[in-house]
Every structure is written in C-alpha cells, then in structure tokens.
Amino acid sequence: MSTIALDRGMRHGFSLAWRGILKIRKNPEQLMDVTIAPIVFLVMFTYLFGGALAGNTDAYLQMLVPGIMVMNILQASMTAGVQLNTDVSKGVFDRFRSMPIARSAPLIGAVLADIVRYVVCILVLLVVATIMGFRVQTGPAELLVAVGLTIAFGLCFCWASVFVGMLLKTPQAVQGMMFVLIMPLTFGSNVFVGTSTMPGWLKAWADISPVTLMADALRGLLNGGAIAGPLTGSLIWMVAAVAMFFPLATLAYRKRV
Amino acid sequence: MSLAIRAEGLVKHYGDTKALDGVDLEVPEGKVVGVLGPNGAGKTTAVRVLATLLRPDAGHATVGGHDVVKDPRAVRSLIGLTGQYASVDEDLSGTENLVLLARLLDYSRAGARARAAELLEQFELTDAAGRAAKTYSGGMRRRLDLAASLVGNPSVLYLDEPTTGLDPHARNEVWAVVRKLVANGVTVLLTTQYLEEADQLADTITVFDHGRVVAQGRPDELKRRVGGQTLQVRPTSLRDLDAVQRILGDLTGVRPTRDEDTGLLTAPVNDPVLLSTLVRKLDDAGITADELALRLPSLDEVFLALTGKQTEGSLA
Numbered sequence: 001m002s003t004i005a006l007d008r009g010m011r012h013g014f015s016l017a018w019r020g021i022l023k024i025r026k027n028p029e030q031l032m033d034v035t036i037a038p039i040v041f042l043v044m045f046t047y048l049f050g051g052a053l054a055g056n057t058d059a060y061l062q063m064l065v066p067g068i069m070v071m072n073i074l075q076a077s078m079t080a081g082v083q084l085n086t087d088v089s090k091g092v093f094d095r096f097r098s099m100p101i102a103r104s105a106p107l108i109g110a111v112l113a114d115i116v117r118y119v120v121c122i123l124v125l126l127v128v129a130t131i132m133g134f135r136v137q138t139g140p141a142e143l144l145v146a147v148g149l150t151i152a153f154g155l156c157f158c159w160a161s162v163f164v165g166m167l168l169k170t171p172q173a174v175q176g177m178m179f180v181l182i183m184p185l186t187f188g189s190n191v192f193v194g195t196s197t198m199p200g201w202l203k204a205w206a207d208i209s210p211v212t213l214m215a216d217a218l219r220g221l222l223n224g225g226a227i228a229g230p231l232t233g234s235l236i237w238m239v240a241a242v243a244m245f246f247p248l249a250t251l252a253y254r255k256r257v
Numbered sequence: 258m259s260l261a262i263r264a265e266g267l268v269k270h271y272g273d274t275k276a277l278d279g280v281d282l283e284v285p286e287g288k289v290v291g292v293l294g295p296n297g298a299g300k301t302t303a304v305r306v307l308a309t310l311l312r313p314d315a316g317h318a319t320v321g322g323h324d325v326v327k328d329p330r331a332v333r334s335l336i337g338l339t340g341q342y343a344s345v346d347e348d349l350s351g352t353e354n355l356v357l358l359a360r361l362l363d364y365s366r367a368g369a370r371a372r373a374a375e376l377l378e379q380f381e382l383t384d385a386a387g388r389a390a391k392t393y394s395g396g397m398r399r400r401l402d403l404a405a406s407l408v409g410n411p412s413v414l415y416l417d418e419p420t421t422g423l424d425p426h427a428r429n430e431v432w433a434v435v436r437k438l439v440a441n442g443v444t445v446l447l448t449t450q451y452l453e454e455a456d457q458l459a460d461t462i463t464v465f466d467h468g469r470v471v472a473q474g475r476p477d478e479l480k481r482r483v484g485g486q487t488l489q490v491r492p493t494s495l496r497d498l499d500a501v502q503r504i505l506g507d508l509t510g511v512r513p514t515r516d517e518d519t520g521l522l523t524a525p526v527n528d529p530v531l532l533s534t535l536v537r538k539l540d541d542a543g544i545t546a547d548e549l550a551l552r553l554p555s556l557d558e559v560f561l562a563l564t565g566k567q568t569e570g571s572l573a
Contacts, residue, residue, distance in 0.1 A: 008363075015360040023348045026389065091344035095405065098308045098338040100330050101361050 009102030016096075016109025020083070021116050031117065034079070035124045038072040042129065045192055053193060058133055065129045066146070066218035067191030069122060070211050073150050074186060076121045077158035078178040080114050081165025085174045088166075088256060107162070107253060114158055118151045137223045146221040149234075153214055156238040159245035166252035191215050210237035261286045261413050261444035262307060266316035269302050269468075276302040277313070278468035284413075289435070289445040291459030293452065295564065299468040300448035304417045307446065308338050320413055337411030339402050339419055347391035351382050351401050354390060358408045376404040380434070396427025403434055414438065416447045420454060432457060452560060466564040479563075480553040488531065490539075491521045491548035498522070501546075504538050521548070 024030055042064065050060030087093050087106070096106055126134075136143050160181075165174045188202060189195075189211035195203045206212055214237070216230035262284035269277040277299045284290045292300045305311040307318055309329035317324060323331035338344075345354045352373050359369035377386045380400040385393060390401060399419065406414060416435065420428040435458055439445060449455055455462050456476050464472040464479070472479055488509065492501045498520055505513045505524050508531055513524035526532075532551045539546060554562075 012361050015357060018360075019346065019349065019353075019357050022353060023346075026348050090347075091340045092346055094305075094308075094310055094340050095338060095344045095358070096361070097310055098333055098336060099358070099361055099409070100333040105361075 009105050009108060012101045012105035013108030013112055016106055017112035017116075020109060020113025024113070024117060024120075030079070031120060031124075034072060034076040034117070034121045037075065038068050038121075038125055039128050041071070042068050042125070042132070046132065049192075061129070061132060061134050062137075062223055063219065064192070065125075065134045066222055067189070067211075067215040068129075069125060069146075069150050069218055070153065070189075070214045071186045071191055072121050072125055073118060073154035074157060074182050074211070076117050077114065077154040078161050078175070078182060079117060080110050080158045081161035081163070081178060082171050082174045083165075084110055084162060084253075085165040085168065086171045089170065103254075104250075107250070110162070111155065111158060114154070115151060118154045119147075122147055122150055138221065142221045146218050149221070149231075150214075150218065153210075153234065153238060156241045157210075157245075159242060159249045162249040163245050163252055166249060166256045185209065186211055189215065208233070210234065210241070213237060259286050260284065261288075262290075262318070262320050262446060264303070264307065264316065264318035267303065267306055267313045267318060268315035269299075269306065269311065269313050275468045277306070277316075279316070280465075280468065280470055282307075282318075282463060282470070284444055284446055286444055287439070287442050288460045289439055289447060289458050291455035291462045292446065292448040292465055293450070293455045293462055293560070294448075294465030295450065298465040300465055301417055302468075303465070304338075304415050304446065304448055308336055308415055309333055334409070335411060335413050337406035337409065337414045339399075339406045339414070339416050345390050345398065345401050345405055348389055350387050350389055351377055351393075351404075352386045354401065354405060355408060358405055362409045372408060376407060380404045394427070395423050396430055399423060399427065399431055400434065403431070407438075411443070413444045413446070416445060418448055418450065420449070420451065428454075464560065464563050472559075472563050477553065479559050486526055486529065486551050486553055487523055488526050488535065489521060489523050489548060489550045489552065490535070490546050491519065493545045493547050495520050497544045500542060501539070501544060504542065505535065508535055508538070526551070 045064055046057050046061050050057035050064070054060035054063060084106070093106060097103075102108075161174075161178055164177050164181075168174050168177060188206050189209045190206060191211060195206040195212070198206055210233075213230045213233035217227060217234045219225060220227035220230060260283050262282065264280060264282040267277045267280040267282075268275070280299065280303055282290070282292075282303065292303065294300050302311065306313050307320060307325060309325050309332050312326055317326065319325065320332045321335045323335070325332050346357075349357065352370075355373035355376055356369045359372045360366070364372055374383075374386075377383050380403065382397060382401060382404070385397060390398060393401060403416075403419070419435070420431050423431065432454070435445060435447070439458075445458075447455070447458060459476065461473065461475055462479060463470055488505065490501055490505060492498055498515070502513055502515060502522055505522055509524045509526055511524050513522045515522055529551060532549075536549070539549075
C-alpha cells in the first residue's frame with residue numbers, strides 16, 4: 001500500500017471517528033453501562049466485602065481500583081463490536097462501501113472513536129475512586145503510564161469484540177455473547193479476591209489470566225510494588241490477542257461487508 | 258447510444274438459493290431502467306453486485322466501462338446508492354450526515370459544509386438540517402437518503418425500492434426528485450415492487466422473477482405483449498347489469514367478467530372499433546353508463562401474466 005493510500009485511509013478513518021464521537025455526545029447513555037456498572041461494583045465490593053476481604057475498606061479500595069480499571073476497559077471494548085454490527089445491519093455501511101474510500105477506514109474509525117470512550121470511562125472511574133478515598137501512591141508519571149497501558153489493553157482486546165461483532169447477526173446477540181465472555185474473564189481473576197482460596201483448576205487459570213496480570217501491573221504502577229513480571233505477562237497477552245483476533249476480525253469483516 | 262450499465266450472465270448463490278440466475282441488463286446513459294419483481298426476485302442482489310457491494314459467482318458487469326469486480330474503485334467514484342432501508346445515520350443531524358459523506362469524498366471542511374447546505378436546500382430540508390435524522394418523517398428521511406447518495410455528483414444512481422413504505426404524498430415528492438435528476442442527465446437504475454412507480458418513472462422495464470429476467474421492454478410494449486385491450490363498462494343502474502353483460506358478450510364473443518360489488522363489466526377486445534359499436538348499442542337499449550373505457554391492460558395484469566403471481570406491493 002502506498003503512503004498516499006495509507007494517508008487517505010487514516011483521513012477517512014478520522015472522519016468516521018468524528019462520527020463515532022458525535023454519536024457518543026448525542027447518546028451519552030451509551031457510556032452508562034461502562035461507567036455506572038463498574039462504579040456499582042466498586043461501591044458494592046468496597047463497602048460490602050472490603051472489610052471482610054482485606055481487613056478494612058480503605059486497603060481493599062487500593063487493591064480493587066486497578067482491577068476495576070481492567071474490567072471497565074474490557075466492557076468498554078465490547079462496544080466496538082456492537083457498534084459495527086449495528087452499522088452493518090442498518091445499512092449505513094453499504095453507503096460507506098459504495099463510496100471510493102479505503103476499505104479499512106470504517107474499522108479504523110470505529111477503533112479511533114473507541115479511544116475517546118476509554119478515556120472517558122477511566123477518568124470517571126478514577127474520579128469516583130478518588131472521592132471514595134483511593135490515592136495514587138506513586139506519582140503522576142506512573143498514573144499516566146497506567147492509564148495509557150489500560151487504553152492499549154482495551155485496544156488490543158477490542159479486536160475480539162470486532163470479531164464477534166462481524167460473526168453474529170444482531171447487535172443484541174453480540175452484546176449477549178460479549179457479556180458471557182467478559183463476566184467469567186473478569187471474575188476468574190484476582191480483581192475482586194486473591195486466588196489463593198480458589199480450587200486448583202481455577203487458581204491455575206486465574207494466576208495467568210490477562211485480567212489478573214494487567215490488574216497486578218496497574219497495582220504496581222499505582223500502589224508501588226512489582227511491575228516487571230505482571231507487565232511482561234500482560235504485554236504477551238496483548239500481543240497474543242492482537243495476533244489472534246486482528247486477522248480473524250479483518251477476515252470476518254471482509255466476509256461480512 | 259453508449260451504455261452506463263452492462264451486465265451479462267450474473268449469477269449469485271446463497272447456499273441453495275439462486276438469488277441471480279444469469280441476469281443480463283443494459284442501461285443506456287441518461288435513461289431510467291426499472292427493475293420490477295416480487296420480494297426475493299433478486300432485484301436487490303443485482304443492485305448490490307452493480308454497486309460493488311457483492312461479488313457475483315459468475316458473469317460480469319461494467320458501470321461506465323469499469324468492471325465492478327476488477328476496478329471497484331472506479332465504479333464507486335461514479336455511483337450513488339440509496340438503499341432499500343434509508344441508510345443515513347439516525348443519530349446524526351441532516352447536516353452532519355451530509356458533511357461526513359462529503360469529507361469522505363475528500364471535500365475540504367468548508368467545501369463539505371457548503372455542499373451539505375446546498376443539498377439540504379435542494380431537498381427542502383434546510384429547516385430540519387440541525388435535527389437528528391431519527392426525528393424526520395418517512396418522506397424527509399428518504400429525501401435525506403437521496404441527498405446523501407448525491408453528495409459526490411454521481412452519474413449513475415441506484416434507487417433500491419426508494420418509496421417502499423411511503424405514503425402517496427411522500428412518494429410523489431420522491432418521484433419529482435428522480436425526474437429532476439434524470440432531466441439533468443443522471444442514469445437511474447430503479448428497483449421497485451410498485452408497477453405504477455415503474456410505469457411513471459422508467460423508460461424501460463425489466464421484470465425479474467426467481468433471479469431471472471422474464472421480460473423487458475417499454476411499459477406500453479410490455480402491456481401490448483400480454484394481450485390486446487380491455488373494454489370496461491359500468492352501467493349507471495345495477496339493474497341494467499344483465500342487459501349490458503349480454504350486449505358486451507355478443508360483441509366480443511367472450512363472456513365478460515362481472516364485479517357484483519362495483520357493477521363493472523370487463524371483456525378483452527382485439528378490435529378498437531368495438532367501442533363505438535358498444536356505445537351505439539347501449540344507446541339503442543336506452544342504457545346509460547357511468548364508466549366506459551377502452552384501455553391497455555394494467556402493469557399489474559402484465560405482471561400476473563408474466564410471473565403467474567400477484568404483485569405483493571400493488572398500489573391499486
């Protein structure tokens with residue numbers, strides 16, 4: 001692909017991202033399930049179980065917030081597939097595809113618009129957590145890296161959502177399927193409780209789950225502590241997710257549209 | 258005359274279903290060709306192939322001389338597409354929808370705004386320009402959809418069932434727009450289930466059934482092909498129905514069909530002179546008629562004769 005074609009693809013991608021951002025602005029309720037739901041979990045777990053699980057709620061909150069960030073970003077990345085599926089089934093894509101624009105532009109646009117969604121979700125979560133008493137123990141640089149890493153994590157795993165979005169027929173089916181995938185993925189980790197009391201088979205998975213490793217990396221960045229190990233593990237997962245789901249997603253996309 | 262669209266032997270399967278089973282289609286530049294057929298006849302599939310959205314399994318097609326499979330980009334720069342279901346973004350306003358498409362067609366920011374305003378003006382949507390498309394009426398949405406397909410000044414326009422689900426007023430508005438486009442030299446491929454629509458807009462009609470072309474020609478040619486003309490009489494008084502039926506039967510040598518509810522008698526004729534004879538005979542018998550006409554069969558009747566089934570979306 002020549003640089004001119006790439007440039008056009010990006011430019012068209014930005015135009016379509018602008019559309020995605022307009023849509024978020026017009027339907028802010030689209031952000032509800034990725035902001036309200038994690039906040040409900042945050043409040044519920046902190047005040048209901050925090051004392052029992054970590055001795056006191058403040059200590060639990062410090063442990064929980066990085067984990068909820070991972071959960072939040074996974075749920076936010078689910079929207080990409082739902083949105084693309086909606087566009088395809090509503091015929092909006094037919095118009096785009098009948099125009100002389102880069103074929104990849106709609107995908108690029110959807111993913112670029114997702115970054116805005118991710119930033120909003122993480123910011124809302126951090127503000128609420130701060131009000132509840134969460135404090136970054138390290139520094140602004142570490143916080144920035146943590147936020148950037150979380151967004152990168154979302155961008156890597158959103159290809160799974162795009163893949164499912166292109167595979168299933170209706171937006172509702174995509175939503176249901178992603179929920180079924182993400183729920184066990186987030187709960188089968190150390191986001192809410194340590195893995196030591198889990199049965200062997202679950203502990204074996206939870207210890208190497210991308211959610212656990214990413215949550216640990218964020219804990220290291222925000223609370224201090226080991227970073228290198230979990231960060232390496234997370235990066236491996238992220239590369240693996242892209243290596244597996246990006247080709248699958250683009251293949252399914254080409255077949256579907 | 259050069260051809261804007263030429264398709265030869267198009268085949269498209271969906272599993273065991275043959276959506277297209279060897280379709281040939283020619284659309285001369287600047288003309289309107291109506292593709293007529295029931296649901297599932299393959300009309301939309303044909304449009305999707307010609308709009309580069311779908312690869313045919315066999316056969317080939319060119320638009321403006323460019324092959325739809327080998328050079329889709331060149332085809333896309335010539336065409337505009339209005340889908341069966343209005344494919345504008347319902348969350349965005351009229352202006353935003355058009356600006357987005359103009360930007361995708363490489364208009365500058367200012368140029369895109371100007372083009373959007375111009376089209377909104379042309380389609381009488383200026384007052385609603387800032388409102389989300391989902392608040393538009395059916396007719397307004399279809400006009401916006403048409404405007405959206407025209408952003409890039411296409412020379413070939415596909416209208417896939419442009420008035421399905423519209424009320425008669427909104428339908429007339431869409432027809433007026435299409436006529437204006439054709440007057441400006443745009444080539445139009447129109448699919449419709451409505452015979453009246455094809456009759457009103459199309460220069461030639463292609464009838465699809467089961468993925469095949471079953472008839473092709475000018476509307477009046479198609480009507481003539483199916484049979485001669487029809488004589489229709491409705492006596493003023495229902496009491497005269499038997500007498501008129503007898504007279505009409507004697508004249509045409511065919512037993513007229515009789516509609517008891519409307520009091521309408523219909524008989525096929527081959528000789529147009531029979532009309533004046535009938536008038537004389539009715540006069541002699543002292544019978545007056547509310548309705549007396551010699552006409553070509555309706556396209557509904559043509560369609561029935563060609564495909565053996567009623568049109569589902571008949572306007573009648």
